[in-house]
Amino acid sequence: MSFAPGTRVTVRNDWPEAKGVKVHIRTPHFVRGKTGRIETLIGVFGDPEFLAVGRKDAPKRALYMVVFDRADLFPGTNARNETLTADLYENWLEPAP
Amino acid sequence: MSGNHHDHLHTHDDHAPVGATEPRPEYARLERAVRELLIAKGVITADDVRKQIELMDSRxxxxxxxxxxxxxxxxxxxxxxxxxxxxxxxxxxxxxxxxxxxxxxxxxxxxxxxxxxxxxxxxxxxxxxxxxxxxxxxxxxxxxxxxxxxxxxxxxxxxxxxxxxxxxxxxxxxxxxxxxxxxxxxxxxxxxxxxxxxxxxxxxxxxxxxxxx
Known part of the structure:
Protein backbone atom coordinates (compact mmCIF):
# COMPACT_ATOMS: atom_id res chain seq x y z
CA MET A 1 0.00 0.00 0.00
CA SER A 2 1.35 3.42 -0.82
CA PHE A 3 0.47 6.62 1.02
CA ALA A 4 0.30 10.16 -0.34
CA PRO A 5 1.73 13.06 1.70
CA GLY A 6 -0.80 14.28 4.26
CA THR A 7 -2.51 10.88 4.60
CA ARG A 8 -3.30 10.02 8.22
CA VAL A 9 -1.74 6.72 9.20
CA THR A 10 -1.72 4.60 12.33
CA VAL A 11 1.38 2.69 13.34
CA ARG A 12 0.67 -0.99 13.98
CA ASN A 13 0.38 -1.74 17.68
CA ASP A 14 2.52 -4.84 17.32
CA TRP A 15 5.21 -6.08 19.69
CA PRO A 16 7.33 -8.75 17.99
CA GLU A 17 9.87 -8.36 20.82
CA ALA A 18 7.35 -9.95 23.18
CA LYS A 19 7.11 -13.15 21.15
CA GLY A 20 10.36 -14.56 22.44
CA VAL A 21 12.26 -14.55 19.15
CA LYS A 22 15.30 -12.43 18.41
CA VAL A 23 14.23 -9.44 16.33
CA HIS A 24 15.59 -6.09 15.20
CA ILE A 25 12.78 -3.53 15.00
CA ARG A 26 13.32 0.05 13.83
CA THR A 27 9.86 1.25 14.90
CA PRO A 28 10.21 3.02 18.27
CA HIS A 29 7.90 1.81 21.05
CA PHE A 30 6.45 5.27 21.64
CA VAL A 31 4.88 5.53 18.17
CA ARG A 32 3.22 2.11 18.10
CA GLY A 33 -0.55 2.37 18.01
CA LYS A 34 -0.28 6.14 17.44
CA THR A 35 -1.66 8.17 14.55
CA GLY A 36 0.33 10.67 12.53
CA ARG A 37 0.44 11.85 8.94
CA ILE A 38 2.69 11.11 6.00
CA GLU A 39 5.21 13.90 5.50
CA THR A 40 7.01 12.36 2.55
CA LEU A 41 8.03 9.12 0.86
CA ILE A 42 11.76 8.85 1.56
CA GLY A 43 12.59 5.96 -0.74
CA VAL A 44 12.66 2.18 -0.95
CA PHE A 45 15.09 0.18 1.19
CA GLY A 46 15.74 -3.42 2.21
CA ASP A 47 13.78 -4.33 5.33
CA PRO A 48 16.19 -3.98 8.30
CA GLU A 49 14.26 -6.65 10.23
CA PHE A 50 15.72 -9.13 7.71
CA LEU A 51 19.06 -7.44 7.01
CA ALA A 52 19.99 -7.24 10.70
CA VAL A 53 19.96 -11.01 11.01
CA GLY A 54 21.92 -11.55 7.80
CA ARG A 55 19.00 -12.74 5.66
CA LYS A 56 19.58 -12.37 1.94
CA ASP A 57 15.87 -12.37 1.12
CA ALA A 58 15.08 -8.97 2.66
CA PRO A 59 12.06 -7.50 0.89
CA LYS A 60 12.27 -3.94 -0.40
CA ARG A 61 9.91 -1.66 1.46
CA ALA A 62 8.81 1.95 1.07
CA LEU A 63 10.11 4.14 3.88
CA TYR A 64 8.05 7.15 4.94
CA MET A 65 8.78 10.12 7.15
CA VAL A 66 5.73 10.26 9.43
CA VAL A 67 5.01 13.33 11.54
CA PHE A 68 3.20 13.14 14.88
CA ASP A 69 1.94 15.80 17.26
CA ARG A 70 4.04 15.24 20.34
CA ALA A 71 1.00 15.76 22.55
CA ASP A 72 -0.53 12.62 20.98
CA LEU A 73 2.58 10.56 21.73
CA PHE A 74 2.99 11.64 25.33
CA PRO A 75 -0.41 12.64 26.69
CA GLY A 76 -0.24 14.84 29.73
CA THR A 77 3.06 16.42 28.82
CA ASN A 78 3.31 20.08 28.03
CA ALA A 79 3.79 19.76 24.27
CA ARG A 80 2.35 22.83 22.63
CA ASN A 81 3.56 23.42 19.09
CA GLU A 82 5.85 20.40 19.16
CA THR A 83 6.02 17.69 16.54
CA LEU A 84 8.09 14.55 16.11
CA THR A 85 9.02 12.68 12.97
CA ALA A 86 10.04 9.06 12.68
CA ASP A 87 11.05 7.17 9.55
CA LEU A 88 8.81 4.12 9.30
CA TYR A 89 8.52 1.24 6.85
CA GLU A 90 5.25 0.71 5.00
CA ASN A 91 4.52 -2.63 6.66
CA TRP A 92 4.20 -0.82 10.01
CA LEU A 93 1.60 1.65 8.70
CA GLU A 94 -2.15 1.35 8.22
CA PRO A 95 -4.67 3.97 7.04
CA ALA A 96 -5.96 5.75 10.15
CA PRO A 97 -9.54 4.78 11.06
CA MET B 1 23.53 26.59 32.24
CA SER B 2 22.76 30.13 31.19
CA GLY B 3 19.22 31.02 31.93
CA ASN B 4 17.80 34.48 31.78
CA HIS B 5 14.69 33.00 30.15
CA HIS B 6 14.69 30.06 32.52
CA ASP B 7 11.88 31.52 34.58
CA HIS B 8 10.39 28.36 36.08
CA LEU B 9 11.63 26.78 39.26
CA HIS B 10 12.29 23.11 39.36
CA THR B 11 14.93 20.75 40.57
CA HIS B 12 16.93 18.63 38.18
CA ASP B 13 16.98 15.54 40.37
CA ASP B 14 14.12 13.84 38.57
CA HIS B 15 16.01 12.90 35.41
CA ALA B 16 19.46 11.96 34.24
CA PRO B 17 21.53 14.87 32.96
CA VAL B 18 22.41 14.90 29.27
CA GLY B 19 26.08 14.05 29.47
CA ALA B 20 28.63 11.45 28.55
CA THR B 21 27.38 7.99 27.77
CA GLU B 22 27.79 5.31 30.40
CA PRO B 23 30.78 2.99 29.99
CA ARG B 24 29.91 -0.49 28.70
CA PRO B 25 32.96 -2.68 29.33
CA GLU B 26 31.27 -5.79 27.92
CA TYR B 27 31.02 -4.14 24.49
CA ALA B 28 34.67 -3.13 24.62
CA ARG B 29 35.59 -6.77 25.30
CA LEU B 30 33.30 -7.98 22.51
CA GLU B 31 34.80 -5.48 20.04
CA ARG B 32 38.32 -6.58 20.92
CA ALA B 33 37.50 -10.27 20.60
CA VAL B 34 35.83 -9.85 17.18
CA ARG B 35 38.60 -7.55 15.90
CA GLU B 36 41.37 -9.91 16.98
CA LEU B 37 39.60 -12.89 15.41
CA LEU B 38 39.05 -11.06 12.11
CA ILE B 39 42.73 -10.11 12.01
CA ALA B 40 43.92 -13.61 13.02
CA LYS B 41 41.79 -15.18 10.26
CA GLY B 42 43.08 -12.70 7.66
CA VAL B 43 39.68 -11.08 6.96
CA ILE B 44 41.05 -7.62 7.74
CA THR B 45 44.43 -6.31 8.85
CA ALA B 46 45.35 -4.20 11.85
CA ASP B 47 46.31 -1.49 9.36
CA ASP B 48 42.78 -1.54 7.87
CA VAL B 49 41.39 -0.87 11.34
CA ARG B 50 43.90 1.90 11.99
CA LYS B 51 43.19 3.54 8.60
CA GLN B 52 39.45 3.46 9.20
CA ILE B 53 39.85 5.13 12.60
CA GLU B 54 42.15 7.71 11.04
CA LEU B 55 39.58 8.41 8.31
CA MET B 56 36.80 8.73 10.89
CA ASP B 57 38.83 11.14 12.99
CA SER B 58 39.70 13.24 9.92
CA ARG B 59 36.06 14.23 9.49
Missing amino acids: TPAMGAKIVARAWVDPAFKTRLLKDAKAAAEEMGVDTSNSATVVALENTPARHHVVVCTLCSCYPKAILGVPPAWYKSSAYRARTVKEPRKVLAEFGTFLPEGVEIRVVDSTADMRYLVVPMRPAGTEGWNEDRLAALVGRDSMIGTALATTPA
Missing part, protein backbone atom coordinates in the same frame (compact mmCIF):
# COMPACT_ATOMS: atom_id res chain seq x y z
CA THR B 60 35.01 17.17 11.60
CA PRO B 61 32.01 19.51 11.90
CA ALA B 62 34.09 22.11 10.00
CA MET B 63 32.95 20.42 6.79
CA GLY B 64 29.30 20.78 7.75
CA ALA B 65 29.93 24.43 8.64
CA LYS B 66 31.32 25.08 5.14
CA ILE B 67 28.26 23.47 3.60
CA VAL B 68 25.89 25.57 5.72
CA ALA B 69 27.80 28.79 4.96
CA ARG B 70 27.63 28.02 1.22
CA ALA B 71 23.87 27.45 1.53
CA TRP B 72 23.51 30.84 3.27
CA VAL B 73 25.19 32.76 0.45
CA ASP B 74 24.15 30.68 -2.57
CA PRO B 75 20.38 30.07 -2.94
CA ALA B 76 20.87 27.65 -5.85
CA PHE B 77 23.26 25.56 -3.72
CA LYS B 78 20.76 25.64 -0.84
CA THR B 79 18.06 24.31 -3.16
CA ARG B 80 20.36 21.46 -4.23
CA LEU B 81 21.33 20.78 -0.59
CA LEU B 82 17.71 20.49 0.52
CA LYS B 83 16.91 18.26 -2.45
CA ASP B 84 19.93 15.91 -2.22
CA ALA B 85 22.35 16.63 0.60
CA LYS B 86 24.78 13.86 -0.37
CA ALA B 87 25.22 15.27 -3.88
CA ALA B 88 25.62 18.79 -2.48
CA ALA B 89 28.24 17.56 0.02
CA GLU B 90 30.10 15.81 -2.82
CA GLU B 91 30.18 19.18 -4.64
CA MET B 92 32.01 20.54 -1.61
CA GLY B 93 34.55 17.72 -1.71
CA VAL B 94 33.06 15.42 0.95
CA ASP B 95 33.34 11.70 0.22
CA THR B 96 29.88 10.35 1.02
CA SER B 97 30.24 7.10 -0.91
CA ASN B 98 29.96 4.94 2.20
CA SER B 99 27.30 7.07 3.84
CA ALA B 100 23.62 6.40 4.25
CA THR B 101 21.31 8.95 2.62
CA VAL B 102 21.76 12.41 4.12
CA VAL B 103 18.83 14.80 4.38
CA ALA B 104 19.26 18.50 5.17
CA LEU B 105 16.53 20.13 7.27
CA GLU B 106 16.22 23.90 7.12
CA ASN B 107 15.42 25.79 10.30
CA THR B 108 13.09 28.75 9.74
CA PRO B 109 11.50 31.41 11.95
CA ALA B 110 8.49 29.06 12.19
CA ARG B 111 10.18 25.70 12.75
CA HIS B 112 13.27 24.48 14.60
CA HIS B 113 14.55 20.92 14.04
CA VAL B 114 16.47 18.90 16.59
CA VAL B 115 17.85 15.48 15.65
CA VAL B 116 18.01 12.42 17.87
CA CYS B 117 18.40 8.70 17.29
CA THR B 118 16.29 7.06 19.97
CA LEU B 119 17.18 3.52 18.86
CA CYS B 120 20.97 3.87 18.68
CA SER B 121 23.20 6.76 17.56
CA CYS B 122 22.63 7.40 13.82
CA TYR B 123 24.48 10.57 12.83
CA PRO B 124 25.70 12.12 9.54
CA LYS B 125 29.30 11.00 10.18
CA ALA B 126 30.46 11.61 6.60
CA ILE B 127 29.78 15.32 7.10
CA LEU B 128 30.08 15.95 10.86
CA GLY B 129 32.53 13.25 11.95
CA VAL B 130 32.13 11.27 15.16
CA PRO B 131 29.09 12.24 17.27
CA PRO B 132 29.59 13.79 20.71
CA ALA B 133 29.29 11.39 23.65
CA TRP B 134 26.08 13.05 24.87
CA TYR B 135 24.37 12.35 21.53
CA LYS B 136 24.73 8.63 22.29
CA SER B 137 23.70 8.89 25.95
CA SER B 138 20.43 7.30 26.99
CA ALA B 139 19.47 10.57 28.72
CA TYR B 140 19.63 12.62 25.50
CA ARG B 141 17.92 9.90 23.47
CA ALA B 142 15.05 9.40 25.92
CA ARG B 143 14.53 12.97 27.02
CA THR B 144 14.68 14.75 23.65
CA VAL B 145 11.47 13.06 22.54
CA LYS B 146 9.72 13.56 25.90
CA GLU B 147 10.73 17.11 26.83
CA PRO B 148 12.57 18.74 23.93
CA ARG B 149 12.19 22.34 25.12
CA LYS B 150 13.66 21.43 28.50
CA VAL B 151 16.59 19.63 26.88
CA LEU B 152 17.21 22.59 24.56
CA ALA B 153 17.10 24.94 27.56
CA GLU B 154 19.79 22.83 29.24
CA PHE B 155 21.93 23.43 26.15
CA GLY B 156 21.28 27.17 26.60
CA THR B 157 18.87 27.27 23.66
CA PHE B 158 15.59 29.08 24.28
CA LEU B 159 13.01 29.35 21.52
CA PRO B 160 9.76 31.31 21.65
CA GLU B 161 6.63 29.17 22.12
CA GLY B 162 5.47 30.28 18.69
CA VAL B 163 8.33 28.36 17.09
CA GLU B 164 7.41 24.77 16.33
CA ILE B 165 9.96 22.35 17.75
CA ARG B 166 10.25 19.37 15.44
CA VAL B 167 12.11 16.42 16.94
CA VAL B 168 13.52 14.31 14.13
CA ASP B 169 14.05 10.70 15.20
CA SER B 170 16.63 9.16 12.89
CA THR B 171 15.11 5.67 13.00
CA ALA B 172 16.08 4.18 9.65
CA ASP B 173 18.16 4.80 6.54
CA MET B 174 18.36 8.62 6.73
CA ARG B 175 21.02 10.76 8.39
CA TYR B 176 19.88 14.29 9.19
CA LEU B 177 21.83 17.53 9.00
CA VAL B 178 20.18 20.66 10.39
CA VAL B 179 20.76 23.89 8.47
CA PRO B 180 20.55 26.59 11.15
CA MET B 181 19.21 30.06 10.43
CA ARG B 182 21.73 32.67 9.33
CA PRO B 183 22.24 35.11 12.21
CA ALA B 184 21.27 38.76 11.83
CA GLY B 185 24.11 41.21 11.41
CA THR B 186 26.05 39.07 8.93
CA GLU B 187 24.98 40.79 5.72
CA GLY B 188 27.81 40.85 3.21
CA TRP B 189 29.99 38.36 5.12
CA ASN B 190 32.00 35.87 3.07
CA GLU B 191 31.69 32.10 3.45
CA ASP B 192 34.75 31.66 5.66
CA ARG B 193 33.56 34.23 8.17
CA LEU B 194 30.06 32.74 8.15
CA ALA B 195 31.34 29.17 8.59
CA ALA B 196 33.00 30.21 11.86
CA LEU B 197 29.50 30.90 13.24
CA VAL B 198 28.26 27.36 12.53
CA GLY B 199 29.02 25.08 15.45
CA ARG B 200 28.48 21.34 15.55
CA ASP B 201 25.51 21.59 17.88
CA SER B 202 23.71 24.02 15.54
CA MET B 203 23.79 21.26 12.90
CA ILE B 204 22.27 18.77 15.38
CA GLY B 205 19.72 21.36 16.46
CA THR B 206 20.62 21.65 20.14
CA ALA B 207 21.98 25.15 19.48
CA LEU B 208 21.61 28.06 17.07
CA ALA B 209 24.34 29.48 14.89
CA THR B 210 26.42 32.01 16.80
CA THR B 211 25.21 35.60 16.57
CA PRO B 212 28.17 37.96 16.09
CA ALA B 213 28.76 40.29 19.02
Whole structure:
Protein backbone atom coordinates (compact mmCIF):
# COMPACT_ATOMS: atom_id res chain seq x y z
CA MET A 1 0.00 0.00 0.00
CA SER A 2 1.35 3.42 -0.82
CA PHE A 3 0.47 6.62 1.02
CA ALA A 4 0.30 10.16 -0.34
CA PRO A 5 1.73 13.06 1.70
CA GLY A 6 -0.80 14.28 4.26
CA THR A 7 -2.51 10.88 4.60
CA ARG A 8 -3.30 10.02 8.22
CA VAL A 9 -1.74 6.72 9.20
CA THR A 10 -1.72 4.60 12.33
CA VAL A 11 1.38 2.69 13.34
CA ARG A 12 0.67 -0.99 13.98
CA ASN A 13 0.38 -1.74 17.68
CA ASP A 14 2.52 -4.84 17.32
CA TRP A 15 5.21 -6.08 19.69
CA PRO A 16 7.33 -8.75 17.99
CA GLU A 17 9.87 -8.36 20.82
CA ALA A 18 7.35 -9.95 23.18
CA LYS A 19 7.11 -13.15 21.15
CA GLY A 20 10.36 -14.56 22.44
CA VAL A 21 12.26 -14.55 19.15
CA LYS A 22 15.30 -12.43 18.41
CA VAL A 23 14.23 -9.44 16.33
CA HIS A 24 15.59 -6.09 15.20
CA ILE A 25 12.78 -3.53 15.00
CA ARG A 26 13.32 0.05 13.83
CA THR A 27 9.86 1.25 14.90
CA PRO A 28 10.21 3.02 18.27
CA HIS A 29 7.90 1.81 21.05
CA PHE A 30 6.45 5.27 21.64
CA VAL A 31 4.88 5.53 18.17
CA ARG A 32 3.22 2.11 18.10
CA GLY A 33 -0.55 2.37 18.01
CA LYS A 34 -0.28 6.14 17.44
CA THR A 35 -1.66 8.17 14.55
CA GLY A 36 0.33 10.67 12.53
CA ARG A 37 0.44 11.85 8.94
CA ILE A 38 2.69 11.11 6.00
CA GLU A 39 5.21 13.90 5.50
CA THR A 40 7.01 12.36 2.55
CA LEU A 41 8.03 9.12 0.86
CA ILE A 42 11.76 8.85 1.56
CA GLY A 43 12.59 5.96 -0.74
CA VAL A 44 12.66 2.18 -0.95
CA PHE A 45 15.09 0.18 1.19
CA GLY A 46 15.74 -3.42 2.21
CA ASP A 47 13.78 -4.33 5.33
CA PRO A 48 16.19 -3.98 8.30
CA GLU A 49 14.26 -6.65 10.23
CA PHE A 50 15.72 -9.13 7.71
CA LEU A 51 19.06 -7.44 7.01
CA ALA A 52 19.99 -7.24 10.70
CA VAL A 53 19.96 -11.01 11.01
CA GLY A 54 21.92 -11.55 7.80
CA ARG A 55 19.00 -12.74 5.66
CA LYS A 56 19.58 -12.37 1.94
CA ASP A 57 15.87 -12.37 1.12
CA ALA A 58 15.08 -8.97 2.66
CA PRO A 59 12.06 -7.50 0.89
CA LYS A 60 12.27 -3.94 -0.40
CA ARG A 61 9.91 -1.66 1.46
CA ALA A 62 8.81 1.95 1.07
CA LEU A 63 10.11 4.14 3.88
CA TYR A 64 8.05 7.15 4.94
CA MET A 65 8.78 10.12 7.15
CA VAL A 66 5.73 10.26 9.43
CA VAL A 67 5.01 13.33 11.54
CA PHE A 68 3.20 13.14 14.88
CA ASP A 69 1.94 15.80 17.26
CA ARG A 70 4.04 15.24 20.34
CA ALA A 71 1.00 15.76 22.55
CA ASP A 72 -0.53 12.62 20.98
CA LEU A 73 2.58 10.56 21.73
CA PHE A 74 2.99 11.64 25.33
CA PRO A 75 -0.41 12.64 26.69
CA GLY A 76 -0.24 14.84 29.73
CA THR A 77 3.06 16.42 28.82
CA ASN A 78 3.31 20.08 28.03
CA ALA A 79 3.79 19.76 24.27
CA ARG A 80 2.35 22.83 22.63
CA ASN A 81 3.56 23.42 19.09
CA GLU A 82 5.85 20.40 19.16
CA THR A 83 6.02 17.69 16.54
CA LEU A 84 8.09 14.55 16.11
CA THR A 85 9.02 12.68 12.97
CA ALA A 86 10.04 9.06 12.68
CA ASP A 87 11.05 7.17 9.55
CA LEU A 88 8.81 4.12 9.30
CA TYR A 89 8.52 1.24 6.85
CA GLU A 90 5.25 0.71 5.00
CA ASN A 91 4.52 -2.63 6.66
CA TRP A 92 4.20 -0.82 10.01
CA LEU A 93 1.60 1.65 8.70
CA GLU A 94 -2.15 1.35 8.22
CA PRO A 95 -4.67 3.97 7.04
CA ALA A 96 -5.96 5.75 10.15
CA PRO A 97 -9.54 4.78 11.06
CA MET B 1 23.53 26.59 32.24
CA SER B 2 22.76 30.13 31.19
CA GLY B 3 19.22 31.02 31.93
CA ASN B 4 17.80 34.48 31.78
CA HIS B 5 14.69 33.00 30.15
CA HIS B 6 14.69 30.06 32.52
CA ASP B 7 11.88 31.52 34.58
CA HIS B 8 10.39 28.36 36.08
CA LEU B 9 11.63 26.78 39.26
CA HIS B 10 12.29 23.11 39.36
CA THR B 11 14.93 20.75 40.57
CA HIS B 12 16.93 18.63 38.18
CA ASP B 13 16.98 15.54 40.37
CA ASP B 14 14.12 13.84 38.57
CA HIS B 15 16.01 12.90 35.41
CA ALA B 16 19.46 11.96 34.24
CA PRO B 17 21.53 14.87 32.96
CA VAL B 18 22.41 14.90 29.27
CA GLY B 19 26.08 14.05 29.47
CA ALA B 20 28.63 11.45 28.55
CA THR B 21 27.38 7.99 27.77
CA GLU B 22 27.79 5.31 30.40
CA PRO B 23 30.78 2.99 29.99
CA ARG B 24 29.91 -0.49 28.70
CA PRO B 25 32.96 -2.68 29.33
CA GLU B 26 31.27 -5.79 27.92
CA TYR B 27 31.02 -4.14 24.49
CA ALA B 28 34.67 -3.13 24.62
CA ARG B 29 35.59 -6.77 25.30
CA LEU B 30 33.30 -7.98 22.51
CA GLU B 31 34.80 -5.48 20.04
CA ARG B 32 38.32 -6.58 20.92
CA ALA B 33 37.50 -10.27 20.60
CA VAL B 34 35.83 -9.85 17.18
CA ARG B 35 38.60 -7.55 15.90
CA GLU B 36 41.37 -9.91 16.98
CA LEU B 37 39.60 -12.89 15.41
CA LEU B 38 39.05 -11.06 12.11
CA ILE B 39 42.73 -10.11 12.01
CA ALA B 40 43.92 -13.61 13.02
CA LYS B 41 41.79 -15.18 10.26
CA GLY B 42 43.08 -12.70 7.66
CA VAL B 43 39.68 -11.08 6.96
CA ILE B 44 41.05 -7.62 7.74
CA THR B 45 44.43 -6.31 8.85
CA ALA B 46 45.35 -4.20 11.85
CA ASP B 47 46.31 -1.49 9.36
CA ASP B 48 42.78 -1.54 7.87
CA VAL B 49 41.39 -0.87 11.34
CA ARG B 50 43.90 1.90 11.99
CA LYS B 51 43.19 3.54 8.60
CA GLN B 52 39.45 3.46 9.20
CA ILE B 53 39.85 5.13 12.60
CA GLU B 54 42.15 7.71 11.04
CA LEU B 55 39.58 8.41 8.31
CA MET B 56 36.80 8.73 10.89
CA ASP B 57 38.83 11.14 12.99
CA SER B 58 39.70 13.24 9.92
CA ARG B 59 36.06 14.23 9.49
CA THR B 60 35.01 17.17 11.60
CA PRO B 61 32.01 19.51 11.90
CA ALA B 62 34.09 22.11 10.00
CA MET B 63 32.95 20.42 6.79
CA GLY B 64 29.30 20.78 7.75
CA ALA B 65 29.93 24.43 8.64
CA LYS B 66 31.32 25.08 5.14
CA ILE B 67 28.26 23.47 3.60
CA VAL B 68 25.89 25.57 5.72
CA ALA B 69 27.80 28.79 4.96
CA ARG B 70 27.63 28.02 1.22
CA ALA B 71 23.87 27.45 1.53
CA TRP B 72 23.51 30.84 3.27
CA VAL B 73 25.19 32.76 0.45
CA ASP B 74 24.15 30.68 -2.57
CA PRO B 75 20.38 30.07 -2.94
CA ALA B 76 20.87 27.65 -5.85
CA PHE B 77 23.26 25.56 -3.72
CA LYS B 78 20.76 25.64 -0.84
CA THR B 79 18.06 24.31 -3.16
CA ARG B 80 20.36 21.46 -4.23
CA LEU B 81 21.33 20.78 -0.59
CA LEU B 82 17.71 20.49 0.52
CA LYS B 83 16.91 18.26 -2.45
CA ASP B 84 19.93 15.91 -2.22
CA ALA B 85 22.35 16.63 0.60
CA LYS B 86 24.78 13.86 -0.37
CA ALA B 87 25.22 15.27 -3.88
CA ALA B 88 25.62 18.79 -2.48
CA ALA B 89 28.24 17.56 0.02
CA GLU B 90 30.10 15.81 -2.82
CA GLU B 91 30.18 19.18 -4.64
CA MET B 92 32.01 20.54 -1.61
CA GLY B 93 34.55 17.72 -1.71
CA VAL B 94 33.06 15.42 0.95
CA ASP B 95 33.34 11.70 0.22
CA THR B 96 29.88 10.35 1.02
CA SER B 97 30.24 7.10 -0.91
CA ASN B 98 29.96 4.94 2.20
CA SER B 99 27.30 7.07 3.84
CA ALA B 100 23.62 6.40 4.25
CA THR B 101 21.31 8.95 2.62
CA VAL B 102 21.76 12.41 4.12
CA VAL B 103 18.83 14.80 4.38
CA ALA B 104 19.26 18.50 5.17
CA LEU B 105 16.53 20.13 7.27
CA GLU B 106 16.22 23.90 7.12
CA ASN B 107 15.42 25.79 10.30
CA THR B 108 13.09 28.75 9.74
CA PRO B 109 11.50 31.41 11.95
CA ALA B 110 8.49 29.06 12.19
CA ARG B 111 10.18 25.70 12.75
CA HIS B 112 13.27 24.48 14.60
CA HIS B 113 14.55 20.92 14.04
CA VAL B 114 16.47 18.90 16.59
CA VAL B 115 17.85 15.48 15.65
CA VAL B 116 18.01 12.42 17.87
CA CYS B 117 18.40 8.70 17.29
CA THR B 118 16.29 7.06 19.97
CA LEU B 119 17.18 3.52 18.86
CA CYS B 120 20.97 3.87 18.68
CA SER B 121 23.20 6.76 17.56
CA CYS B 122 22.63 7.40 13.82
CA TYR B 123 24.48 10.57 12.83
CA PRO B 124 25.70 12.12 9.54
CA LYS B 125 29.30 11.00 10.18
CA ALA B 126 30.46 11.61 6.60
CA ILE B 127 29.78 15.32 7.10
CA LEU B 128 30.08 15.95 10.86
CA GLY B 129 32.53 13.25 11.95
CA VAL B 130 32.13 11.27 15.16
CA PRO B 131 29.09 12.24 17.27
CA PRO B 132 29.59 13.79 20.71
CA ALA B 133 29.29 11.39 23.65
CA TRP B 134 26.08 13.05 24.87
CA TYR B 135 24.37 12.35 21.53
CA LYS B 136 24.73 8.63 22.29
CA SER B 137 23.70 8.89 25.95
CA SER B 138 20.43 7.30 26.99
CA ALA B 139 19.47 10.57 28.72
CA TYR B 140 19.63 12.62 25.50
CA ARG B 141 17.92 9.90 23.47
CA ALA B 142 15.05 9.40 25.92
CA ARG B 143 14.53 12.97 27.02
CA THR B 144 14.68 14.75 23.65
CA VAL B 145 11.47 13.06 22.54
CA LYS B 146 9.72 13.56 25.90
CA GLU B 147 10.73 17.11 26.83
CA PRO B 148 12.57 18.74 23.93
CA ARG B 149 12.19 22.34 25.12
CA LYS B 150 13.66 21.43 28.50
CA VAL B 151 16.59 19.63 26.88
CA LEU B 152 17.21 22.59 24.56
CA ALA B 153 17.10 24.94 27.56
CA GLU B 154 19.79 22.83 29.24
CA PHE B 155 21.93 23.43 26.15
CA GLY B 156 21.28 27.17 26.60
CA THR B 157 18.87 27.27 23.66
CA PHE B 158 15.59 29.08 24.28
CA LEU B 159 13.01 29.35 21.52
CA PRO B 160 9.76 31.31 21.65
CA GLU B 161 6.63 29.17 22.12
CA GLY B 162 5.47 30.28 18.69
CA VAL B 163 8.33 28.36 17.09
CA GLU B 164 7.41 24.77 16.33
CA ILE B 165 9.96 22.35 17.75
CA ARG B 166 10.25 19.37 15.44
CA VAL B 167 12.11 16.42 16.94
CA VAL B 168 13.52 14.31 14.13
CA ASP B 169 14.05 10.70 15.20
CA SER B 170 16.63 9.16 12.89
CA THR B 171 15.11 5.67 13.00
CA ALA B 172 16.08 4.18 9.65
CA ASP B 173 18.16 4.80 6.54
CA MET B 174 18.36 8.62 6.73
CA ARG B 175 21.02 10.76 8.39
CA TYR B 176 19.88 14.29 9.19
CA LEU B 177 21.83 17.53 9.00
CA VAL B 178 20.18 20.66 10.39
CA VAL B 179 20.76 23.89 8.47
CA PRO B 180 20.55 26.59 11.15
CA MET B 181 19.21 30.06 10.43
CA ARG B 182 21.73 32.67 9.33
CA PRO B 183 22.24 35.11 12.21
CA ALA B 184 21.27 38.76 11.83
CA GLY B 185 24.11 41.21 11.41
CA THR B 186 26.05 39.07 8.93
CA GLU B 187 24.98 40.79 5.72
CA GLY B 188 27.81 40.85 3.21
CA TRP B 189 29.99 38.36 5.12
CA ASN B 190 32.00 35.87 3.07
CA GLU B 191 31.69 32.10 3.45
CA ASP B 192 34.75 31.66 5.66
CA ARG B 193 33.56 34.23 8.17
CA LEU B 194 30.06 32.74 8.15
CA ALA B 195 31.34 29.17 8.59
CA ALA B 196 33.00 30.21 11.86
CA LEU B 197 29.50 30.90 13.24
CA VAL B 198 28.26 27.36 12.53
CA GLY B 199 29.02 25.08 15.45
CA ARG B 200 28.48 21.34 15.55
CA ASP B 201 25.51 21.59 17.88
CA SER B 202 23.71 24.02 15.54
CA MET B 203 23.79 21.26 12.90
CA ILE B 204 22.27 18.77 15.38
CA GLY B 205 19.72 21.36 16.46
CA THR B 206 20.62 21.65 20.14
CA ALA B 207 21.98 25.15 19.48
CA LEU B 208 21.61 28.06 17.07
CA ALA B 209 24.34 29.48 14.89
CA THR B 210 26.42 32.01 16.80
CA THR B 211 25.21 35.60 16.57
CA PRO B 212 28.17 37.96 16.09
CA ALA B 213 28.76 40.29 19.02
